[in-house]
Amino acid sequence: MTKTYIHGVGMTKFGNHSDKTLKSLLLDASREALEAAGRPKIDAVFVGNFLGGSMSNQEILGAIVANDLGLGYIPTAKVEGACASGGIALRQGILGVMSGEYDTVLVAGVEKMKHANTPDVTQAINAAMDTDSNEKHAGLTFPGFFGVLAHRYFHETDATKEHLAMVALKNRENALNNPLAQFQKATSIEEIMNARLITEPLGLFDCSPMTDGAAAVVISRKPSGIHVRASALVSGPTQMQDAAELLSIPAIGESGRRAYEKAGLGPEDIDVIEIHDCFSMTEIIAIEELGFFPRLEGWKAVAAGHTKPGGKKPVNTSGGLLSRGHPIGATGLSQIYQLVHQLNGTAPNQVKGARIALAQNLGGTGSYSAVHILERV
Amino acid sequence: MTKTYIHGVGMTKFGNHSDKTLKSLLLDASREALEAAGRPKIDAVFVGNFLGGSMSNQEILGAIVANDLGLGYIPTAKVEGACASGGIALRQGILGVMSGEYDTVLVAGVEKMKHANTPDVTQAINAAMDTDSNEKHAGLTFPGFFGVLAHRYFHETDATKEHLAMVALKNRENALNNPLAQFQKATSIEEIMNARLITEPLGLFDCSPMTDGAAAVVISRKPSGIHVRASALVSGPTQMQDAAELLSIPAIGESGRRAYEKAGLGPEDIDVIEIHDCFSMTEIIAIEELGFFPRLEGWKAVAAGHTKPGGKKPVNTSGGLLSRGHPIGATGLSQIYQLVHQLNGTAPNQVKGARIALAQNLGGTGSYSAVHILERV
Numbered sequence: 001m002t003k004t005y006i007h008g009v010g011m012t013k014f015g016n017h018s019d020k021t022l023k024s025l026l027l028d029a030s031r032e033a034l035e036a037a038g039r040p041k042i043d044a045v046f047v048g049n050f051l052g053g054s055m056s057n058q059e060i061l062g063a064i065v066a067n068d069l070g071l072g073y074i075p076t077a078k079v080e081g082a083c084a085s086g087g088i089a090l091r092q093g094i095l096g097v098m099s100g101e102y103d104t105v106l107v108a109g110v111e112k113m114k115h116a117n118t119p120d121v122t123q124a125i126n127a128a129m130d131t132d133s134n135e136k137h138a139g140l141t142f143p144g145f146f147g148v149l150a151h152r153y154f155h156e157t158d159a160t161k162e163h164l165a166m167v168a169l170k171n172r173e174n175a176l177n178n179p180l181a182q183f184q185k186a187t188s189i190e191e192i193m194n195a196r197l198i199t200e201p202l203g204l205f206d207c208s209p210m211t212d213g214a215a216a217v218v219i220s221r222k223p224s225g226i227h228v229r230a231s232a233l234v235s236g237p238t239q240m241q242d243a244a245e246l247l248s249i250p251a252i253g254e255s256g257r258r259a260y261e262k263a264g265l266g267p268e269d270i271d272v273i274e275i276h277d278c279f280s281m282t283e284i285i286a287i288e289e290l291g292f293f294p295r296l297e298g299w300k301a302v303a304a305g306h307t308k309p310g311g312k313k314p315v316n317t318s319g320g321l322l323s324r325g326h327p328i329g330a331t332g333l334s335q336i337y338q339l340v341h342q343l344n345g346t347a348p349n350q351v352k353g354a355r356i357a358l359a360q361n362l363g364g365t366g367s368y369s370a371v372h373i374l375e376r377v
Numbered sequence: 378m379t380k381t382y383i384h385g386v387g388m389t390k391f392g393n394h395s396d397k398t399l400k401s402l403l404l405d406a407s408r409e410a411l412e413a414a415g416r417p418k419i420d421a422v423f424v425g426n427f428l429g430g431s432m433s434n435q436e437i438l439g440a441i442v443a444n445d446l447g448l449g450y451i452p453t454a455k456v457e458g459a460c461a462s463g464g465i466a467l468r469q470g471i472l473g474v475m476s477g478e479y480d481t482v483l484v485a486g487v488e489k490m491k492h493a494n495t496p497d498v499t500q501a502i503n504a505a506m507d508t509d510s511n512e513k514h515a516g517l518t519f520p521g522f523f524g525v526l527a528h529r530y531f532h533e534t535d536a537t538k539e540h541l542a543m544v545a546l547k548n549r550e551n552a553l554n555n556p557l558a559q560f561q562k563a564t565s566i567e568e569i570m571n572a573r574l575i576t577e578p579l580g581l582f583d584c585s586p587m588t589d590g591a592a593a594v595v596i597s598r599k600p601s602g603i604h605v606r607a608s609a610l611v612s613g614p615t616q617m618q619d620a621a622e623l624l625s626i627p628a629i630g631e632s633g634r635r636a637y638e639k640a641g642l643g644p645e646d647i648d649v650i651e652i653h654d655c656f657s658m659t660e661i662i663a664i665e666e667l668g669f670f671p672r673l674e675g676w677k678a679v680a681a682g683h684t685k686p687g688g689k690k691p692v693n694t695s696g697g698l699l700s701r702g703h704p705i706g707a708t709g710l711s712q713i714y715q716l717v718h719q720l721n722g723t724a725p726n727q728v729k730g731a732r733i734a735l736a737q738n739l740g741g742t743g744s745y746s747a748v749h750i751l752e753r754v
Contacts, residue, residue: 001477023509045612052504053457054430059504060459063612063744067619073631075610076745077465078457080430082437088454092469099475100378127429127436132400233452235422235440242444254450367440368453 004097004231005224006217006374007104008037011337014213014325015182016114022049022056023064026110029214029330030065034106037218043102045076048089048109049329052078054124056112065108075102082128083278085109086332087233087361087370090217094231097221108216109334111327121210125328128364130238143207145240145365146279147199152246153281154201159299161201165192166302167280168205168322174309175319177348178338182211182325206280211325215333217340223377226340229265229356230373232258236366243366247296249282251369252289252360259358259371260291267291270373271354272342273313274335276362277320283307286360287315290371309349317342317349332361332370343376379475381608382601383594383751385414386714391590391702392559393491399426399433400441403487406591406707407442411483414595420479422453425466425486426706429455431501433489442485452479459505460655462486463709464610464738464747467594471608474598485593486711488704498587502705505741507615520584522617522742523656524576529623530658531578536676538578542569543679544657545582545699551686552696554725555715559588559702583657588702592710594717600754603717606642606733607750609635613743620743624673626659628746629666629737636735636748637668644668647750648731649719650690651712653739654697660684663737664692667748686726694719694726709738709747720753 010032012025020028026047034042047061062076075096081088086109093105113121122141129136153159169189175181187205195204219228236251237243244250260266267290275290277283284298292313293301301307307315318324318338321331339357341347354376361370387409389402397405403424411419424438439453452473458465463486470482490498499518506513530536546566552558564582572581596605613628614620621627637643644667652667654660661675669690670678678684684692695701695715698708716734718724731753738747 021509023507050436051430053428053501054434056508057431057500057504058508059427059457060507060615060741060744062458063615063741064507066612067615067744073611073613073628075468076458076612077469077610080436080455080457081439081453091452092454092472095469095472095476095478098477099472101472101475123434124430127434130400130437130441131433131435132398233454234450235443235453236450238437238440238444251450364437364440367437367444 002098002221004094004219004221004228006226006340007220007224008033008218009337009340010036011180011215011334012213013180014211014327017212018115022052022058022110022112025212025214026061026065026108027068029216030069030106030108033216033218040104042071042074042104042106044074044096044105046089046092046107047078048085048332049078049111050080050082050085051111051124051328055116081368082363083328084332084361084363084368084370085329090332090372091231091233091370093219094228097219104220106218109330109332110214111329112212113210114212133239135239135241143199143202146281147202149246150201150281156247157296157299163299163302164206164280165189167283168192170308171277171316171320171322174317174349175323178319178324181319181323182209183323202279208278208321208326211327213325213327213330215330215337217333217336225376226343227375227377228372229375230259230262232262233370235368238364238367240365249285249289249366251366252286255369255371256290259373263373269356270358272317272351272357273315274318274338274359275315276360277316277322290360309351314351317347335359335361339374343374379598381471381474381596381598381605383603383717384597384601385410385595386717387413388557388592388711388714389590390557391588391704394589395492399429399435399487399489402589402591403438403442403485404445406593407446407483407485410593410595417481419448419451419481419483421451421473421482423466423469423484424455425462425709426455426488427457427459427462428488428501428705432493458745459740460705461709461738461740461745461747462706467709467749468608468610468747470596471605474596481597483595486707486709487591488706489589490587491589510616512616512618520576520579523658524579526623527578527658533624534673534676540676540679541583541657542566544660545569547685548654548693548697548699551694551726552700555696555701558696558700559586560700579656585655585698585703588704590702590704590707592707592714594710594713602753603720604752604754605749606752607636607639609639610747612745615741615744617742626662626666626743628743629663632746632748633667636750640750646733647735649694649728649734650692651695651715651736652692653737654693654699667737686728691728694724712736712738716751720751
């Protein structure tokens, strides 16, 4: 089977880019990745993006990258899977390499959200729910969904709001060392605990922010120092009412199991992890689903510091979605950006000797989960 | 190299489905294709769609198909490339089969446009232009672009508005025999010539309509009677000002050349053709770009009847975008639907003994062109 390697990564600062367009962010990250890869000939482009049509009246992002970067008449496409769009775009690039059609592929992700007001963004993001479902029309939103999960988690365990705050604090502290992260201001557990509620029990710091930004990756069948050891993607229930069990997001677990199987590895082999912490609660569920900690015990691992940079399983050394920021289509690729730097020994909150890394990118309330395992070779 | 075959196709009636949602159209076509394929195990889903987010607040269509049709925890994604979204989705499915990751893939396309008023649809469709370009802000729209081409074509040749009308009439007459086509009402060359202008010189019948509809295809590495002999996709200039020559849409020509090369065939080998006639003018440019007729002589072929069902190169026996309708994300797959029926001998306007068929799907003003060549084996 054809192997795929990473040759270069690029990423804009995440935050508020009111002076830049969706396109210019996308091109900035793409140029940086191409430069880092040594300007190879690119055979195809995949772009991960969710809100370009609804919030920037801008689609055809694949063609725009090829045209504006002078890549020639090559195949391009945009790929969408809600908040997992970036991870899914990476997977399409990998499939393209595995197919034999492409040697080298540029995968980029972008989102621009800060130019709109919060109700409009919330409305646009709700395109990640099933419009024909009663849940959406009943007023369920994503903070609402994960708030329900948190309540149930508290009911089933001895976890409290303070454990959520510990996740938020860890990721904020990690972001302090990441110059590309959206939030660079120190905070305290008290500030997090006392922040205004978004959806009970989730406060402001428990929720990922609106963010502008882009990230890009160049992959190739030609060997490099970073091997994509596994790529897995699954879709799961699109509605809360279809979930068999409220405290499981089965797409995460299933994507993890498939990735481990393809890699011939298990959770015990992973040195550093980027997880889709769209909410603090999601990070706890995900570290359980991916087998890093037992079911209903993720909160204990957080409390014990196991997910901190010096801990047994460092999670979101970049700051995660909560503090690096969450420009939706770019998120999955910004995880790869951080992990490639971890494997190269050049990351903020560097994990010493990191050799195997895992990225998990979620879409909707479990409609998509993409897992990629990278290895320094 | 892994070969890909078509096992089943499905398609809703194209037209006004005010009683149905985007999702229900998508599921209807998908179910029909799965049934036609004998309900195989599906390993992945790709959905082609352009306006779901902006006009129906509905993304995550890949996950919705997998969830609602009970396909299990499988990889899914939506693919976007403006009006070429359907053809590009098909190509991603083929790459997935070629990669060895999937045996059998469901590819579906959908759009719902009739619930909105024309200015809102025009605005949403303009996401297929580069928002950072001056062309878009100067007020260029797609009818405007193809109107400019038509004027220039008339200047360079002896073609007139009547030749455009001949294309529109042919496709309308073809649609009369296609029960799934949007327009089932006979017309005359006079009615077409005298219809109200949309953009000089393009009248109402020269422009593809707003349409609701869906189409779907099941592909597999397992052999069937219909072999996908070639799949090609290229991106080209995203702006009129980037085009080297106004009467060429180079993405069409390049996608055709690559498809012929992969298939080991030439235009002379093609028995029946579905082309992206978003405007009557586009059909003339496309039959030239794809080598069916010499440059600047497509209009003569139309006048001579060569593109009619009984002619040398029957084009758009389905009625084409102009009369079958143009539900954007579904269009590329509805072309495959028609061609599979042609190769099986069961099509409206059946071309006797058709063995090799070509579909060409355009995005934007040449931002994307996808060509697929099918063969009865």
